[in-house]
Amino acid sequence: MSRLSVESVFTPRKSEVNESMYVLRPQHEKMLKRALRRNSHTLIFGESGNGKSWLYKKVLDELRTKYVVANCANASRLGSITEEICNSIIKSGHVTKVGFSEEKMAEISAYFAKGNIKSNNSYQVHHDEPLLKAFKIFDEIVSDKKIVVLDNLESIFSSECLMAELADIIILLDDNRYAECNVNLLIVGVPSGVLQYFRDIKNSESIANRITEIAKVGGLDEIQIRDIIETGFGLLDFKFSPLDLTAISKHILNVTLGSAQRVHEYCETLAYELEESAWSYNPNMLQDADQAWLVQGFRHSYQLIELHLNNRDTTVARRNQVIFCIARVRVHQFDANVIETLIKEYFPKTIPETHMGVGAILRALSNDKSPLLNRVDNSGFYYIRDSRYLMCIRVMLYIDASGKVAKKNFTM
Incomplete structure (x- = not known):
């Protein structure tokens, strides 16, 4: 039986959850599941690369909750969160894991071809309002609760205009016409202090009360890193001695600070070093892995x-x-x-x-x-x-x- 490829095991930049390499976060998963059961919006924050995306995707899939992902970086480029949300719902003719019929796509295309999606800090609700129309289309396809994920919040955090638009959208989703669509937001990003930001901006004291914040998604600890090493290299049909495994776990924690993405990157680099040495390990390989890891991303x-x-x-x-x-x-x-x-x-x-x-x-x-x-x-x-x-x-x-x-x- 042939050995798996290194890049199929250690996947630091894979957007979809790598089920075989996912590290359980029981407390965060429990908190997120409870937050998503409420009729409120949810906030996940933590340093880049700590596994926020895999966390919410794993939980949403376990809950069988349908969702679309709107990227705040794209909203910043477009100058409109509304437009990015609408685009995410009709992206490539589907929502996540839910397909549109050809008839429905024709209706969507005809509506959005009018070019009537505009950035606006306050919304007049009428029959052509694009966000409401998009939510109604989403609701026709998925009658149960559904989530719009606003990922990469840090891309708009410094924009007063876009943060004000986000505040308006949060308030609008309590409006009966929007609430009927059964859509909640899951806001994901690096910045802490988001709730305080909403408390401080004019006329937005109540916005923070509409958002449930789960604990900061931090770096992995030594035990979790050890699990990644054992599982990953086990899939590559290689096993470290207990002493080497302990030393490697400590070293990777020290240099990566436990960042999930960086741990995967380092393990990938170390696996390539092993592959080139005919899968024979010696501790000096960590020095070679250090250099290769730095060169590729630092x-x-x-x-x-x-x-x-x-x-x-x-x-x-x-x-x-x-x-x-x-x-x-x-x-x-x-x-x-x-x-x-x-x-x-x-x-x-x-x-x-x-x-x-x-x-x-x-x-x-x-x-x-x-x-x-x-x-x-x-x-x-x-x-x-x-x-x-x-x-x-x-x-x-x-x-x-x-x-x-x-x-x-x-x-x-």
């Missing part, structure tokens, strides 16, 4: 971090220590005190009797033309601009035998 991050390192071999190289320690912070926001504590832990022999100058280094890392950090307004706190920077720092920087921060010189 070129920009590597180059940006390299620009911020000390440009000469200074005695202490405090800036390099700061950057190294930023990737070891366990909280989202940090200040100079947090970094100084980590420097004392990792570089105890370099602690001066006077000030270390960490605050000035953090300010410099946030003020550069290509900043590594963002500064929280009116405070001394900072946060990393992109989680990929953290992943890259963890792979490219290490403490050498002399106790100094050293850089792995990958070919980028």
